[in-house]
Amino acid sequence: MNSLFLPDRNPVEQALRGLTLAHPGLLRLNEDPLYVAARDRHPDRRVGIVSGGGSGHEPLHTGFVGRGMLDAAVPGRVFASPHNRQVHEASRDVAGDDGVLHVVKNYTGDRINFGIAAERLRADGIPVRRVLVDDDLATESTETATGRRGTGATVIVEKLLGGAADSGLDLDELAALGTDFAAASRSVAVAARAQTSPSRGGEAFELPHGTLEYGVGIHGERAASTLAHPGFDPLVDRMTRQVLDALPATTGSVVLLVNGLGSTTLLELHAVHARVSDLLRRRGLDVAGRLVGTFVPALDMSGFSLTLTALRDDWADFWQAPARTPAFPVLEPRH
Numbered sequence: 001m002n003s004l005f006l007p008d009r010n011p012v013e014q015a016l017r018g019l020t021l022a023h024p025g026l027l028r029l030n031e032d033p034l035y036v037a038a039r040d041r042h043p044d045r046r047v048g049i050v051s052g053g054g055s056g057h058e059p060l061h062t063g064f065v066g067r068g069m070l071d072a073a074v075p076g077r078v079f080a081s082p083h084n085r086q087v088h089e090a091s092r093d094v095a096g097d098d099g100v101l102h103v104v105k106n107y108t109g110d111r112i113n114f115g116i117a118a119e120r121l122r123a124d125g126i127p128v129r130r131v132l133v134d135d136d137l138a139t140e141s142t143e144t145a146t147g148r149r150g151t152g153a154t155v156i157v158e159k160l161l162g163g164a165a166d167s168g169l170d171l172d173e174l175a176a177l178g179t180d181f182a183a184a185s186r187s188v189a190v191a192a193r194a195q196t197s198p199s200r201g202g203e204a205f206e207l208p209h210g211t212l213e214y215g216v217g218i219h220g221e222r223a224a225s226t227l228a229h230p231g232f233d234p235l236v237d238r239m240t241r242q243v244l245d246a247l248p249a250t251t252g253s254v255v256l257l258v259n260g261l262g263s264t265t266l267l268e269l270h271a272v273h274a275r276v277s278d279l280l281r282r283r284g285l286d287v288a289g290r291l292v293g294t295f296v297p298a299l300d301m302s303g304f305s306l307t308l309t310a311l312r313d314d315w316a317d318f319w320q321a322p323a324r325t326p327a328f329p330v331l332e333p334r335h
Contacts, residue, residue, distance in 0.1 A: 012055045012075055019062060023326045026066045033083065035090035036062045037072040042166035047174055048072070048094035049161055051103035051154070052087065053110055054079045056198070056299045057218060060154060063327025069162035070103075070325075071096075078198045078299070079219045081109030087117035092126065098171045099127030101178065103158055105150025106134035127171055131178030133157050135187040135307060137246055138215030138223060151218050152259045152296045152307035153185035156289075159328065160309075163321030184310040186246045188239050191216040191261060191303030192229070198299070218261070218298045236275045243308050244283065250310030254280065255289035255319060257307035262297035264304050269293065272304060288334070289319045295327070 007014050016036055020029040027036050035052070051061045052074030061073035071094035076082040091100045100121065104114045114130065121128045135153035139146070160181045164174055191213045194204040204220045207213060212235070215223035229235065247254075258273045260266075273292045280287055288311055296305070311319070320331060 012077060015055070015058075016062060016075065019326065026324065026326060030089070030093070033086040033089050035072055035074045035086055035093075036065050037090065037094055038066050038070065040067045041071060042067060044168040045096060045165045046098040046168060047096045047165055047171050048091065048100040049103065049158070049165055050074065050087065050091050050094060050100055051158060052076070052082045052090075053105055053107070054081060054219070057296050059294075059327030060296045061158070064155065064158055064325050066323065066325030066328075068166060068321060068323030068325070069158055069328060076109075081107065081113045084113040084116035084120070087114050088120045091117060091121055091128065092124065095121075095126050099129070101161070101165075101171060101174050102128065102130045103154065103161065103178065104130055104132050105154055106132055106147060107149065108146060110150075129171055129175035131157065131161070131175060131182060133182045133185070135182065135185045136217070137186055137188045137242060138217065140246070149217055151189065152187045152257050152305045153182065153309060155291065155295045155328075156185060156255050156257060156307065156309045157181045159323065160315060160318045162323055163318030166321055167318070180312075181309065181315075184248050184250075184312075185307060186243045187257075187305050187307040188242055189216050189218070189261065189303060189305035190214050190235065190239065191301050193263075193302035195220050195262060195299035195301040213303070216261075216298075216301070216303060218296060220298055220301065232271070233275065236272055237279060239306050240276050240279045243306055247308055247310050250285070252284065253286045253288040253311040253313075253316065255291075255309040255311060256280070256287050257291045257295065257305075259291070259296050259305045259307065260294035261301040261303040261305065262294065263300045263302045264294070266293065269304060272306075276306060288316055289331070291329070293329075
């Protein structure tokens with residue numbers, strides 16, 4: 001990767017070594033094949049939960065390994081799927097008595113490699129199921145053969161599944177719930193500046209001054225439209241309305257994620273959060289869970305995404321269940 005701040009050789013391996021050195025009580029590193037696993041799990045958990053994908057989106061997924069969330073995370077190269085051998089070995093390592101559940105973002109490479117690993121696991125006699133996360137409204141079109149991409153909702157799905165797994169649910173129950181969690185989630189993202197190209201340096205694509213890429217992907221995929229920046233309130237209002245209008249029916253509670261895409265400041269993200277919160281309140285929606293920060297970046301892209309998950313009444317406890325990982329925040333009790 002062309003960067004002043006990453007080693008020329010094996011940057012992903014070195015970054016994961018640094019992550020596990022920083023959190024020795026939470027994580028252990030397997031170097032060949034490469035994956036990160038949790039040192040501890042809830043005694044009632046019967047199913048191992050494994051996720052992964054290309055690097056460059058940290059803290060996703062490796063930052064969410066630990067008690068209460070993922071049992072293992074498998075990293076690929078920057079913006080590239082992990083190899084099926086990594087997924088297979090990580091899954092064998094952390095499978096519970098009832099097997100292993102894969103949380104997979106809807107990208108072709110991830111689907112293929114997790115699918116091959118699942119076939120190998122079944123041949124080993126290990127039960128395995130998959131939850132596919134597909135929340136990105138920018139690719140919700142009949143012209144998009146692969147369907148909606150998996151983006152920010154992955155964090156919410158992983159947290160809800162972690163809480164559900166710690167309640168003692170079996171593999172089939174978790175797979176059904178995870179599918180429901182993903183189906184209840186929608187996202188949209190905008191960018192004012194592209195990420196640095198991992199291969200050649202410089203911006204991956206250029207945007208004219210004063211414009212936005214509306215509907216950008218987390219790998220720097222160009223959006224269907226580039227538009228003049230409409231101003232803060234109109235932009236946030238448009239994004240919020242779009243996600244709300246696409247959201248499945250809810251009893252009135254949602255989880256809200258305001259996610260930075262890499263170089264967006266907390267000053268900006270909290271301002272977005274305040275505006276979105278006001279709009280949700282006017283719609284009569286209770287925000288039962290909130291995340292504000294950089295959770296699913298696209299390297300150093302300047303932009304942000306909004307994600308909403310429509311909660312069912314029995315999901316709130318899964319969200320509030322304790323989790324201890326390097327990157328997921330300690331949730332404050334509701335008032």
